[in-house]
Amino acid sequence: MDEKLINNDDHIDDHVDEEIIKSFDKEMPRSFFAFAGAGSGKTRSLVNTLSYLDSHLGFDLLTYSRQIAVITYTNAACDEILRRVAYKPIFSVSTIHSFLWELIKNQQRDIKEWVKNNITLEIKELEVKQLTGRGGAASNERTKKIDSKKKRLLKNETVKRFSYNPSGENLGYDSLNHAEVIKMGSEFIMNSKTMQKILISKYPVLLIDESQDTKKELIDSLLLLYENHKSEIIIGMFGDTMQKIYTDGKDNLSLCIPDDWKKPVKVMNHRSSKRIVDLANAIREDIDGKRQRSRSDAEPGIVRLFIADTNNDKAMIEKRVVDDMRKITNDKQWLISNEYKTLILEHHMASNRLGFFDLFSPLYAKDSLKTGILEGTLPEIRLFTKMILPLVDAYQSGNKFEVTKIIRQYSPLLNRKVFINCDNQITNLTMAEEAVKELCSLWNNKNVPICLEALRIVEKRRLFEIPSRLQGIVELKSEDLQDETTDAFLSALSVSFDQVRYYNAYINDETSFATHQGVKGLEFPRVIVIMDDEEARGFLFSYEKLFGAKAKTKTDIDNEREEKDTSIARTKRLFYVACTRAQKSLAIIAYTNNVTAVKDTAIKNSWFFKNEIIPL
Numbered sequence: 001m002d003e004k005l006i007n008n009d010d011h012i013d014d015h016v017d018e019e020i021i022k023s024f025d026k027e028m029p030r031s032f033f034a035f036a037g038a039g040s041g042k043t044r045s046l047v048n049t050l051s052y053l054d055s056h057l058g059f060d061l062l063t064y065s066r067q068i069a070v071i072t073y074t075n076a077a078c079d080e081i082l083r084r085v086a087y088k089p090i091f092s093v094s095t096i097h098s099f100l101w102e103l104i105k106n107q108q109r110d111i112k113e114w115v116k117n118n119i120t121l122e123i124k125e126l127e128v129k130q131l132t133g134r135g136g137a138a139s140n141e142r143t144k145k146i147d148s149k150k151k152r153l154l155k156n157e158t159v160k161r162f163s164y165n166p167s168g169e170n171l172g173y174d175s176l177n178h179a180e181v182i183k184m185g186s187e188f189i190m191n192s193k194t195m196q197k198i199l200i201s202k203y204p205v206l207l208i209d210e211s212q213d214t215k216k217e218l219i220d221s222l223l224l225l226y227e228n229h230k231s232e233i234i235i236g237m238f239g240d241t242m243q244k245i246y247t248d249g250k251d252n253l254s255l256c257i258p259d260d261w262k263k264p265v266k267v268m269n270h271r272s273s274k275r276i277v278d279l280a281n282a283i284r285e286d287i288d289g290k291r292q293r294s295r296s297d298a299e300p301g302i303v304r305l306f307i308a309d310t311n312n313d314k315a316m317i318e319k320r321v322v323d324d325m326r327k328i329t330n331d332k333q334w335l336i337s338n339e340y341k342t343l344i345l346e347h348h349m350a351s352n353r354l355g356f357f358d359l360f361s362p363l364y365a366k367d368s369l370k371t372g373i374l375e376g377t378l379p380e381i382r383l384f385t386k387m388i389l390p391l392v393d394a395y396q397s398g399n400k401f402e403v404t405k406i407i408r409q410y411s412p413l414l415n416r417k418v419f420i421n422c423d424n425q426i427t428n429l430t431m432a433e434e435a436v437k438e439l440c441s442l443w444n445n446k447n448v449p450i451c452l453e454a455l456r457i458v459e460k461r462r463l464f465e466i467p468s469r470l471q472g473i474v475e476l477k478s479e480d481l482q483d484e485t486t487d488a489f490l491s492a493l494s495v496s497f498d499q500v501r502y503y504n505a506y507i508n509d510e511t512s513f514a515t516h517q518g519v520k521g522l523e524f525p526r527v528i529v530i531m532d533d534e535e536a537r538g539f540l541f542s543y544e545k546l547f548g549a550k551a552k553t554k555t556d557i558d559n560e561r562e563e564k565d566t567s568i569a570r571t572k573r574l575f576y577v578a579c580t581r582a583q584k585s586l587a588i589i590a591y592t593n594n595v596t597a598v599k600d601t602a603i604k605n606s607w608f609f610k611n612e613i614i615p616l
Contacts, residue, residue, distance in 0.1 A: 031258070073096070078093050097181055275301035366484065450493070519577075548598065
C-alpha cells in the first residue's frame with residue numbers, strides 16, 4: 001500500500017475496537033489491555049465496548065442480577081460514561097473507592113476485625129518511630145496520633161455498623177476513611193476466596209479506565225483474581241503508561257500484564273494539531289518510544305516556550321504571554337479569558353492568582369481537610385458557597401422567588417416538618433425574613449464583610465444549620481484555640497467574603513485555571529502551561545530538573561540506577577499530559593533561575609525549535 005495513504009489513514013485504529021469486541025467471544029474470551037494515548041478516543045472505545053456488551057450480553061446478565069463494572073478515576077468521568085450509555089442498569093460505573101465499598105460494605109464482621117488489626121499495627125509503627133524518630137514537634141504530633149488511634153481502637157468494639165461516604169468527609173469512630181477502604185477492599189479481594197467469588201458472580205466483566213493511575217493495591221489484587229478465575233471473568237484495562245501522574249498507581253503496568261491478554265494499540269491522536277503531536281512524541285521519545293499520528297486534516301498548530309526569571313512580576317508575564325499568543329496565532333480568542341485554559345501545578349497557585357489564597361491555604365494545609373477543600377465538599381465551607389453566597393446574590397438581584405427557595409431548602413426556620421408543626425407559622429416566616437435582611441445588610445453601601453461576620457448573624461438568627469466544628473467559633477480568639485482544625489477554620493474565615501466567591505468559581509470550573517493533574521482526559525483549543533517549581537513548593541515534580549536548570553540529587557541518580565520512578569520521570573509524564581490537552585495552540589511559561597539552561601535543554605531534546613523559544 002502507498003506509504004502516503006497509510007500515513008493519511010485516519011481510521012487506522014478501527015481494528016482496536018474490533019479486537020476488544022472479539023475479546024468477549026463466548027468460545028474464546030480473553031482479557032485485554034488497550035493502549036490509548038492522548039486524544040486517541042479512549043472513552044469512545046470504552047463506550048463502543050459497553051454498547052456492544054449491552055446488545056449482546058445485557059438481557060442475560062440482568063436476568064441473573066449481574067452487571068458490567070466500569071471503574072474510572074473521577075466522579076466527572078463516571079457521569080460522562082453513564083450519560084453516554086444512557087444510564088442503563090446493566091452498567092455499574094463508579095470510582096475506585098465507590099466500587100470497593102459497594103463490594104465489601106456488607107462484610108461488617110470482617111470490616112470490624114480488619115479495622116482492629118490495622119489500627120493496632122499503626123499504633124505499633126508509631127510507637128517504634130517514637131523511640132527512634134526526631135523529637136520536638138514531630139514527636140508531639142506522633143503522641144497525638146497514638147492517643148487518637150488508641151481511643152478509636154476502644155470505640156471500635158462498640159461499633160454496630162461501619163459507614164463510608166466516597167464523596168465527602170468521614171468523621172466519627174464508625175466511619176472509614178478513603179485510604180482504609182482502598183487498602184481493606186484490595187486485601188479482601190487478594191486474600192479471601194469468598195470475596196473473589198462474590199466479585200466474579202456479580203461482575204463477570206470488569207473494565208478499568210485510566211488503569212495506569214488505578215491504585216496499585218487494587219491492580220495487584222485483580223491480577224491475582226484473574227489468575228485464579230481466568231475462565232470466569234474478563235478484565236479490560238484502558239490506559240497509557242505515559243499518562244501515569246499519581247504515585248499510587250502501578251509502576252511499569254504494561255510489563256505486569258499477563259502474556260495471554262490481548263494488547264491492542266491505538267496510534268492516532270484525533271485531538272491535537274500536528275505541531276503539538278510532534279511535541280508530545282518528542283517528550284516521550286526516551287521513555288517508551290511510542291509515537292502517535294495526527295489526523296490528515298489536523299491544523300499545523302503553534303507552540304511557544306516563554307522563559308522568564310522566577311523573580312519577575314508573574315501577573316505581568318502571564319498577561320504578556322496571552323497578548324503575544326494572540327499576535328502569533330492571529331487568534332482573537334486568546335483575548336477572552338474563558339477561551340483558553342491556564343494549567344498550574346498546585347491549587348494554591350490558582351488561589352494566589354484568583355484571590356482566595358487566605359481562605360484556601362489554612363484548610364489545604366490540614367491533611368484531614370485537604371480533600372474536602374479541593375473538591376468543594378467541606379460542610380463548613382459549603383455553608384458559605386451553597387447557602388449564604390447564593391442567598392445574598394438572589395437578595396441583591398431582587399429575586400424573591402430564589403431567596404424563598406433557598407430558605408425553604410436549607411433553613412431550620414422553614415424546615416417542612418418543623419414549620420407544619422409549629423404553633424405560629426407567621427412568627428417563623430417573620431424570623432426568617434428578618435434574618436435574611438440582617439445578613440444581607442452586611443453588603444449595604446458596597447461593603448464586603450468578612451466571613452465570620454456573616455457566620456455570626458447566621459448562627460445568632462438560626463438562619464442555617466451550623467456544622468459542629470464551626471459552632472461558637474465566632475466567639476473565639478487566637479489564645480482560646482484548642483486544636484489545629486479549629487485554628488485552620490478560624491484563620492480561613494477571617495477573610496473577605498469575596499474570597500468565597502472566587503473560590504466557588506474556581507472549584508466549579510468557572511475560571512481559566514486548572515491544575516496539570518486535574519485536566520487529564522480533557523481538551524481545550526488554547527492552553528497555557530505554567531511551570532514554576534518555586535511557587536508550587538512540591539517535591540514530587542521538578543521542571544527545573546527536567547529542563548536542566550537544577551542538578552539531579554543523589555536520590556535521583558540512585559533511583560535511576562535501580563530503575564525506580566524519579567521526580568524527573570514523573571515531571572516528564574506530567575508535562576506530556578499538560579501539553580496534550582491543547583488542540584490548536586500551546587504556550588508554555590517556564591519560571592526559572594537559569595534561563596540559558598532551560599533554553600539549551602529545550603533545543604537539545606528537540607522539544608522546541610529556536611524560533612519557538614521566547615526569553616522574557
